[in-house]
Amino acid sequence: MSETDSDSTLDEVFGAVADETRLAILRALWEERTAGEGRDHEPVSFSALREAVGVRDSGRFNYHLDQLVPNFVHDAEDGYRLTYAGRRIIGAAVSGAYTDTGTELAATPVGSCSDPECDGEIAARYGAGTVSVECDTCDAESVISAPPILVGAHDPAEDPDVLDRFVLTVIQKTVRGFCRLCSGPMEARVARGELDGWHDEGVTVVHECQECGSTSYTPAVATVIDHPAVVSLLHDAGVDYRDGLLWRETSAFDWEESVVGEDPVRVAVTIRAGGEELVVTLDETLDVVDYGDE
Ligand SMILES: [Zn+2]
Ligand SMILES: [Zn+2]
Incomplete structure (x- = not known):
């Protein structure tokens, strides 16, 4: 057609x-x-x-x-x-997606920045059909389309985690291969810039819908946060990954990610919780090729 x-x-x-x-x-x-x-x-x-x-x-x-x-x-x-x-x-x-265009939520504090180098505070806000969760100091931010009912019928002032949980849910839909807009198949790859000159400040992943062309970007850790080995490590440390902790500082959990190989592409995501460490190794399309404590 x-x-x-x-x-x-x-x-x-x-x-x-x-x-x-x-x-x-x-x-x-x-x-x-x-x-x-x-x-x-x-x-x-x-x-x-x-x-x-x-x-x-x-x-x-x-x-x-x-x-x-x-x-x-x-x-x-x-x-x-x-x-x-x-x-x-x-x-x-x-x-309210088509009629309720004026709904807004002023910046609502949700916790401290998850970057150990940053003293900033994270706030969530809603306006023009978009949830943003951002740090007031560094450039950490997540921006995701969302319907007005998210702040109209849920109560983020009482339950600020609702925005985090929504963002995590959308990211998980994306990571599991469904477009957040059209449910078409998504393909993920390490963003090109990440491979020119390796660095230790995180690895950006691009998710592209093969049907409608929408793209979203996440850190590599978002693709493994619900891998059973990661869930198990976090659970043993008393951390529930479903709380959307990727954006907030927590003493119980931290992570780092880096490109560790170029041919073939390998990305290592290291997660530490409860005194234990887990390294998950991913290939160019973010499939897990290995995991363990080394
Ligand atoms: Zn920050
Ligand atoms: Zn799509």
Whole structure:
């Protein structure tokens, strides 16, 4: 499919939901879907759906429903249900992604910088659809797209870790090979600049979506933080990696990473916790090739 074809198809698809009655149909199907336990996949009959939406004229209702089939609504023999795209539209509407553009969170302190050389404090903030977790002194920062509901319905002032956990969750989706935007396959590699002149100040990894082209950057340690050997080391030291500790200083845990070979490319990530040390060795595409205490 050429880009023009796919753009005009998208135009038609988005046009199909730009109508109050059709959005009400999607919402009604969603409410039916979530109304009772165990009813998730039961289709909704035409008459029940029409009643839920509150359109008397059956011909007019049928016309609008037809516009949503097959992209957003699946017409099963015994009724209607939302397709994946239909559920995504509802999810995006609830998350405020399309309508709630003014939500902000002022800088909220979340702890001290994880860089042992730096005395700075880490703060998280939210605005314009982006969470940033950054140090006020060095250039350590993470920036990730996020929906307004993250600060609208969760309460970062009460629970500042919510932003860290969100960022970690998105990084883990990326590291496990799913694009955070389109769920297409991601490929990871050591950023080119890292191989020109080795240094000890961390190794940047580029993750590229093979479908939509989005890219994200993480430190190499982000690709191994949930490797079983690392989880086990941290657990023995009383550290829960799920707390999103990569950004914050903790006396229980520190790490460093460096390029240790060029042909073939080898990256070593050393993690220390509870008086123990673990070295994880990665190849150019961040696959673990070795790990151990040396
Ligand atoms: Zn810092
Ligand atoms: Zn993608």
